[in-house]
Amino acid sequence: MMYSIGTVAKKTGISSYTLRYYDKAGLTPFVKRDAQGRRVFNDDDLDSLALIRCLKQTGMPLEDIRQFISWCEAGDQTLSERLAMFETQREAVVAQIHESLKNLQKVNHKIDTYRQACQAGSEAAVDCDVISKRSSAELLKQVAAYEIKHPL
Amino acid sequence: MMYSIGTVAKKTGISSYTLRYYDKAGLTPFVKRDAQGRRVFNDDDLDSLALIRCLKQTGMPLEDIRQFISWCEAGDQTLSERLAMFETQREAVVAQIHESLKNLQKVNHKIDTYRQACQAGSEAAVDCDVISKRSSAELLKQVAAYEIKHPL
DNA sequence: ATAGGTCTTAGAGCTAACTCTAAGTCAAGT
DNA sequence: ACTTGACTTAGAGTTAGCTCTAAGACCTAT
Numbered sequence: 001m002m003y004s005i006g007t008v009a010k011k012t013g014i015s016s017y018t019l020r021y022y023d024k025a026g027l028t029p030f031v032k033r034d035a036q037g038r039r040v041f042n043d044d045d046l047d048s049l050a051l052i053r054c055l056k057q058t059g060m061p062l063e064d065i066r067q068f069i070s071w072c073e074a075g076d077q078t079l080s081e082r083l084a085m086f087e088t089q090r091e092a093v094v095a096q097i098h099e100s101l102k103n104l105q106k107v108n109h110k111i112d113t114y115r116q117a118c119q120a121g122s123e124a125a126v127d128c129d130v131i132s133k134r135s136s137a138e139l140l141k142q143v144a145a146y147e148i149k150h151p152l
Numbered sequence: 153m154m155y156s157i158g159t160v161a162k163k164t165g166i167s168s169y170t171l172r173y174y175d176k177a178g179l180t181p182f183v184k185r186d187a188q189g190r191r192v193f194n195d196d197d198l199d200s201l202a203l204i205r206c207l208k209q210t211g212m213p214l215e216d217i218r219q220f221i222s223w224c225e226a227g228d229q230t231l232s233e234r235l236a237m238f239e240t241q242r243e244a245v246v247a248q249i250h251e252s253l254k255n256l257q258k259v260n261h262k263i264d265t266y267r268q269a270c271q272a273g274s275e276a277a278v279d280c281d282v283i284s285k286r287s288s289a290e291l292l293k294q295v296a297a298y299e300i301k302h303p304l
Numbered sequence: 305a306t307a308g309g310t311c312t313t314a315g316a317g318c319t320a321a322c323t324c325t326a327a328g329t330c331a332a333g334t
Numbered sequence: 335a336c337t338t339g340a341c342t343t344a345g346a347g348t349t350a351g352c353t354c355t356a357a358g359a360c361c362t363a364t
Contacts, residue, residue, distance in 0.1 A: 054258045083266035093256045104245045114235035
């Protein structure tokens with residue numbers, strides 16, 4: 001299947017402005033053009049866009065993504081660089097999740113104390129601001145519960 | 153204990169430029185001044201900074217954090233707004249973790265295939281690009297393993 | 305008393321990642 | 335034939351969140 005930039009924008013939620021910006025930045029050198037010079041996306045291109053979005057979401061700057069794409073274009077002699085990149089990026093994602101779990105813990109604790117404060121009608125009544133340290137296991141269970149409601 | 157802006161910068165890793173920027177933006181109206189007009193931070197202020205950082209990390213814009221802080225300054229009649237804010241923010245954090253788990257899954261899969269490709273010396277040999285869907289439970293186990301190495 | 309360090313302010317500059325504008329091409333529909 | 339609409343380009347503008355500069359005040363140690 002072939003898709004125009006507008007169609008891809010709708011399908012992916014990435015605006016056509018942004019898609020052109022990515023193209024100019026060298027993130028999508030694989031996108032072909034038609035006789036009129038307009039971009040024509042195929043299904044592989046959509047997969048690549050999904051990967052670009054994934055990398056971006058993990059906090060990778062566009063410049064690094066561009067590097068990765070150019071390794072892909074270069075072929076098999078860059079396989080180990082690409083593997084190393086993803087291994088580094090895995091560390092980043094796991095650390096990110098770790099950070100988020102800490103933030104979740106803090107937010108949960110705030111919810112606990114504000115619930116009590118709302119009941120009491122006053123903040124002063126509940127100022128034992130010691131974190132009721134929920135275990136990591138409990139936090140993971142909480143995420144897992146969300147997970148069950150909204151599967152991957 | 154009292155701390156100068158420079159000391160707080162070192163303690164928190166937030167630059168003094170940024171601390172002044174936050175102050176100008178209304179995020180830290182609680183910070184007192186000395187006779188010379190210099191900012192003086194106490195331990196409560198450090199706690200508030202930690203909370204500000206937490207909210208920022210969960211993706212909340214500074215403007216919303218400013219709103220929250222001004223609710224805090226306003227006292228008990230804003231308790232329910234603050235509770236509602238944290239409840240919303242919890243949803244955001246959980247969704248964030250959910251996104252990160254999806255990204256982790258994708259990155260893991262890439263690592264799997266690039267390992268095989270590196271072995272084979274060629275990408276073409278491994279192009280069965282079907283995601284070897286790891287269960288969410290497995291992903292959570294992976295995070296939990298990290299968790300054990302680097303406890304909260 | 306003078307140099308160094310830390311602070312103050314207002315405001316300019318920077319970066320990443322868009323986001324949009326202007327001017328123009330092209331093809332399809334009425 | 336002509337309008338509509340989607341596309342093209344180069345390049346300007348925007349936003350958030352810093353990051354720094356310049357000019358000056360003040361305290362402390364030599």
